[in-house]
Amino acid sequence: xxxxRKMKGRLFYKILATYLILVILVIAVMEFFxxxxxxxxxxxxxxxxxxxxxxxxxxxxxxxxLAKVGELAAGAGARITLINPAGKVxxxxxxxxxxxxxxxxxxxxxxxxxKGLGTAIRYxxxxxxxxxxxxxxVREKDRxxxxxxxxxxxxxxxxxxxxxxxxIYLTLFIIAIPSLLLAFVFSRNIVxxxxxxxxxxxxIRAGETPPxxxxxSDDEIGRLIQDVNFLLEQQQEKxxxxxxxxxxxxxxxxxxxxxxxxxxxDNRIDQFNRGxxxxxxxxxxxxxxxxxxxxxxxxxxxAALIRFRETGETIQQEITLGADRPLILNANISAIKGYxxxxxxxxxxxxDVTRLKQLERMRMDFIANVTHExxxxxxxxxxxxxxxxxGTVHDRxxxxxxxxxxxxxxxxxxxxxxDLLTLSNIETGEAxxxxxxxxxxxxxxxxxxxxxxxxxxxxxxxxxxxxTPLPPFYADRDRVFQILLNILDNAIKxxxxxxxxxxxxxxDDGGFLVVRISDTxxxxxxxxxxxxxxRFYRVEKNRSRESGGTGLGLSIVKHLMAAHGGRLEIxxxxxxxxxxxxxxxxxxPPGANTRP
Amino acid sequence: xETRRHTSKQYETDLQEVKENLLYLSALTQKAIEDxxxxxxxxxxxxxxxxxASDALIDKLDDEVEEKCIRLLALRxxxxxxxxxxxxxxxxxxxxERIGDMAVxxxxxxxxxxxxxxxxxxxxxPRMAEIARSMIRASLDALVNEDVELANRxxxxxxxxxxxxxxxxxELLTFMMEDPRTIHRALLIMQIxxxxxxxxxxxxxxxxxxxxxxxxxxVRHQWPHDEEAAPGQKET
Numbered sequence: 001x002x003x004x005r006k007m008k009g010r011l012f013y014k015i016l017a018t019y020l021i022l023v024i025l026v027i028a029v030m031e032f033f034x035x036x037x038x039x040x041x042x043x044x045x046x047x048x049x050x051x052x053x054x055x056x057x058x059x060x061x062x063x064x065x066l067a068k069v070g071e072l073a074a075g076a077g078a079r080i081t082l083i084n085p086a087g088k089v090x091x092x093x094x095x096x097x098x099x100x101x102x103x104x105x106x107x108x109x110x111x112x113x114x115k116g117l118g119t120a121i122r123y124x125x126x127x128x129x130x131x132x133x134x135x136x137x138v139r140e141k142d143r144x145x146x147x148x149x150x151x152x153x154x155x156x157x158x159x160x161x162x163x164x165x166x167x168i169y170l171t172l173f174i175i176a177i178p179s180l181l182l183a184f185v186f187s188r189n190i191v192x193x194x195x196x197x198x199x200x201x202x203x204i205r206a207g208e209t210p211p212x213x214x215x216x217s218d219d220e221i222g223r224l225i226q227d228v229n230f231l232l233e234q235q236q237e238k239x240x241x242x243x244x245x246x247x248x249x250x251x252x253x254x255x256x257x258x259x260x261x262x263x264x265x266d267n268r269i270d271q272f273n274r275g276x277x278x279x280x281x282x283x284x285x286x287x288x289x290x291x292x293x294x295x296x297x298x299x300x301x302x303a304a305l306i307r308f309r310e311t312g313e314t315i316q317q318e319i320t321l322g323a324d325r326p327l328i329l330n331a332n333i334s335a336i337k338g339y340x341x342x343x344x345x346x347x348x349x350x351x352d353v354t355r356l357k358q359l360e361r362m363r364m365d366f367i368a369n370v371t372h373e374x375x376x377x378x379x380x381x382x383x384x385x386x387x388x389x390x391g392t393v394h395d396r397x398x399x400x401x402x403x404x405x406x407x408x409x410x411x412x413x414x415x416x417x418x419d420l421l422t423l424s425n426i427e428t429g430e431a432x433x434x435x436x437x438x439x440x441x442x443x444x445x446x447x448x449x450x451x452x453x454x455x456x457x458x459x460x461x462x463x464x465x466x467x468t469p470l471p472p473f474y475a476d477r478d479r480v481f482q483i484l485l486n487i488l489d490n491a492i493k494x495x496x497x498x499x500x501x502x503x504x505x506x507x508d509d510g511g512f513l514v515v516r517i518s519d520t521x522x523x524x525x526x527x528x529x530x531x532x533x534x535r536f537y538r539v540e541k542n543r544s545r546e547s548g549g550t551g552l553g554l555s556i557v558k559h560l561m562a563a564h565g566g567r568l569e570i571x572x573x574x575x576x577x578x579x580x581x582x583x584x585x586x587x588x589p590p591g592a593n594t595r596p
Numbered sequence: 597x598e599t600r601r602h603t604s605k606q607y608e609t610d611l612q613e614v615k616e617n618l619l620y621l622s623a624l625t626q627k628a629i630e631d632x633x634x635x636x637x638x639x640x641x642x643x644x645x646x647x648x649a650s651d652a653l654i655d656k657l658d659d660e661v662e663e664k665c666i667r668l669l670a671l672r673x674x675x676x677x678x679x680x681x682x683x684x685x686x687x688x689x690x691x692x693e694r695i696g697d698m699a700v701x702x703x704x705x706x707x708x709x710x711x712x713x714x715x716x717x718x719x720x721x722p723r724m725a726e727i728a729r730s731m732i733r734a735s736l737d738a739l740v741n742e743d744v745e746l747a748n749r750x751x752x753x754x755x756x757x758x759x760x761x762x763x764x765x766x767e768l769l770t771f772m773m774e775d776p777r778t779i780h781r782a783l784l785i786m787q788i789x790x791x792x793x794x795x796x797x798x799x800x801x802x803x804x805x806x807x808x809x810x811x812x813x814x815v816r817h818q819w820p821h822d823e824e825a826a827p828g829q830k831e832t
Binding site: 267293300302 | 616619620622623624626627719722733736740
């Protein structure tokens with residue numbers, strides 16, 4: 001607002017001043033050039049008229065003049081003095097003649113004596129003002145009778161000039177009022193669009209995108225408005241384009257599964273994508289502007305970064321973050337080249353290889369385990385048979401013992417191969433499942449009976465808590481038996497003597513029939529829980545083998561549960577015991593009812 | 597520390613570098629602890645020997661940080677917060693270097709243990725080591741974020757490790773009493789446990805220094821729970 005008034009004021013006064021200066025200039029020009037001429041012209045006019053009057057009077061005789069001096073003076077509008085050739089004043093229209101001194105020495109009289117006509121402008125002591133005098137010789141038949149002199153005050157001339165000027169000034173004043181008005185209107189017409197234009201540009205400067213202005217005239221200002229509108233539109237178009245391009249890039253950047261970040265010259269993260277944020281589970285503020293060390297706290301990554309800075313070569317480094325649920329990332333460090341404004345920047349791309357690493361480890365473990373599992377009984381078999389072949393053992397009893405051991409190991413090998421085959425069949429879906437209505441209470445009872453002697457041998461109490469009636473459900477009865485047997489076998493094996501193993505079933509838990517087998521055994525460490533279903537995975541390297549397992553039991557259970565459309569959950573506290581929960585869908589696996 | 601600005605850009609960079617080096621050092625020591633415990637669990641003597649070898653880098657970095665700090669003290673003559681930060685950095689640096697040495701000590705025992713069959717499954721020891729490791733991380737977090745609350749939490753955590761150590765000690769004692777043949781192994785495990793406990797002491801030392809740096813209060817010889825009892829220091 002203040003700016004608007006100031007702007008309007010300034011321009012208004014500028015225009016007004018221009019007008020005033022123009023007026024003053026006119027007056028000055030008149031004063032310096034016109035006034036002397038006007039004064040001259042008027043003076044000369046008065047003089048000419050008086051000279052004319054004087055010449056006419058000179059045609060009259062002295063006597064006539066003397067007689068009519070008063071009338072003549074009134075007619076000519078001047079003072080008339082009659083002087084005889086000797087210079088004595090004979091008569092004066094305004095004064096008594098005897099009081100006046102000799103006038104022969106007056107310059108106009110002297111001039112008239114010689115030329116017949118004389119003029120003079122002189123200060124009259126008598127009247128105390130500038131006077132114009134004209135004298136003419138009065139002759140009669142070439143004889144000088146005397147002189148007639150007319151005198152008139154020049155103040156009259158000044159007065160008429162004054163009148164004239166008063167009229168001129170009045171006119172100028174009358175002109176000045178509309179010119180002020182005009183200046184006001186004019187300035188407003190110019191200032192208003194300029195003001196709006198200024199507002200517009202100010203808003204653009206402030207980063208706004210104001211609507212274009214209406215150009216209501218075709219003059220320079222109108223064209224200026226059109227140009228500003230054009231520039232505005234062009235700028236907005238450019239911004240729109242840049243924004244669209246940026247958002248396209250960002251969408252691609254953010255859409256990537258890989259985590260990406262860039263480091264500025266100060267080793268601080270200045271850009272990163274959503275993939276990275278999700279990967280490491282940190283907030284924006286915890287990443288932006290931080291150093292990689294602050295964010296990742298990885299010695300390996302830092303070492304790789306140092307190596308990269310030394311060599312400048314693209315580096316791949318595997319890093320592990322977090323302890324509880326380790327995140328394994330493959331970090332790729334490279335320089336950003338060929339993009340202006342990005343000199344000295346470093347780009348890091350992270351691939352989550354946790355799952356890949358897990359699979360790789362599982363595969364390696366599997367091969368190592370299979371080899372190991374097969375070799376142990378084979379070594380025993382070969383060893384005993386070699387001993388027998390050498391014929392050094394003659395004792396019948398010893399031979400029997402050797403053969404039995406070899407046989408036991410061969411059977412173990414057989415069991416192992418059977419388990420592997422079962423597993424493979426379930427995995428490939430070749431195992432034929434016979435889905436029928438199954439009475440879970442009955443199956444549990446059978447399993448309990450089967451395991452009773454083993455439990456008793458280890459002094460373990462076997463408790464069953466089965467509510468009746470349990471709803472029937474669809475399953476392959478033999479497979480369910482196998483599942484329960486495996487779990488129960490494990491529970492008994494890993495519970496120290498004097499412990500308890502409890503089987504508990506719940507009829508309907510959200511559409512599932514749930515069987516829980518809890519023990520008071522040694523338990524399983526937390527970090528091993530996720531890997532339990534892996535083939536040959538052992539919590540401790542020797543614990544299962546010593547107890548005679550193939551290391552495939554839980555793996556088979558897991559796969560069989562999946563084949564039933566159910567799942568397996570294991571909860572455990574080391575030193576306190578383990579609870580295995582088996583969730584069987586009450587309706588059997590999807591589509592099971594239609595199977596033969 | 598982020599918001600602090602110095603007229604000298606170089607000074608700023610130097611301080612930042614000290615901080616970065618401390619973080620690197622802490623990351624290295626944490627990895628050393630992790631690896632040494634992994635070596636114990638997996639009976640992996642190669643990994644143990646790798647940890648022992650990697651201590652050289654920790655020692656080198658330790659020298660660097662110390663030298664940088666002393667140079668900063670001499671050249672810049674820092675005051676107030678900067679002075680506290682630099683002296684704290686020197687102290688933390690020392691703690692971290694000692695932690696690195698302790699990881700080496702653990703690994704030496706692991707190599708010896710691996711020459712004999714495993715005495716017992718380890719349950720408390722890895723837990724203890726993980727707590728000690730996370731204490732180091734948290735104390736450095738507290739340093740970076742100037743978080744007194746977090747530093748105090750680290751200081752209290754030390755007691756958990758102490759009690760775990762005692763528990764392991766008692767358990768091993770029963771092993772030794774039952775079977776004298778286990779004494780050698782049990783003693784080695786005890787030493788490892790004691791070393792982990794010492795690591796957590798150093799982590800607490802770092803947290804003490806962080807509290808000192810932020811508040812200017814020396815809490816090194818106070819027990820964390822004493823403060824809790826004091827008025828106005830209530831936990832939320």
